[in-house]
Amino acid sequence: MLVWLPASLLAGLFQAWRTALQHRLRGELTVNGAGLVRYAYGAPVAVVLVAVYFSV
Template identity: 60%
Template sequence: MTADAWIPITVAAALFQTWRTALQQKLRGALSVNAAAFVRFLYGAPFAALFMSAWALATGEAPPAPHAWFLALCAAGGLAQIVGTLLLIRSFGSRNFAVGTAYS
C-alpha cells in the first residue's frame, strides 16, 4: 500500500458514511427514531463478526479473552454510539439533512 492510499480511503469512508446517514434519514420517515437507529446496529453486527473471523483466520490466532475493564469500556462506547445515533436521527426531524450531518 502506498503512502498516498489514505486519500481515496478517506474519501470513500466519507462517501459511505454520508450514504448511510442519508439512508437513516429516509428510514426515519417509515420508522420511529429508535427503530431507525436500531437498524444501523442490526446490520453492523454481522459485519463485525465477519471481520473478526477474517482476522482470526488470517492470523491463525484466537482473539484474546476480554477483561472486565475492556468490556466496561466497550459497553460505554456502545452506549455513547447508540445515544449519538439517536440524537443524529432526531435532529433530522427538526432540521434538514445538511444541518443534522453538520451536527454529527
C-alpha cells in the same frame, strides 16, 4: 503494503451508506427504530470483520 488506505476508503463508504439509510428510515420509523435497524445492519459486517481478523 498500505492497508490503511483501502480500509479508510471502505470505512467512509460504509459510513455514507449507513447515513443515507438512516435518513431514509427516519421518515418511516421512530428514531429508536431507525437506530435499531442501523445496528442490526452493522452486526453482520462486524462478525465478518472479526472472522477475517482471526483467520489472518
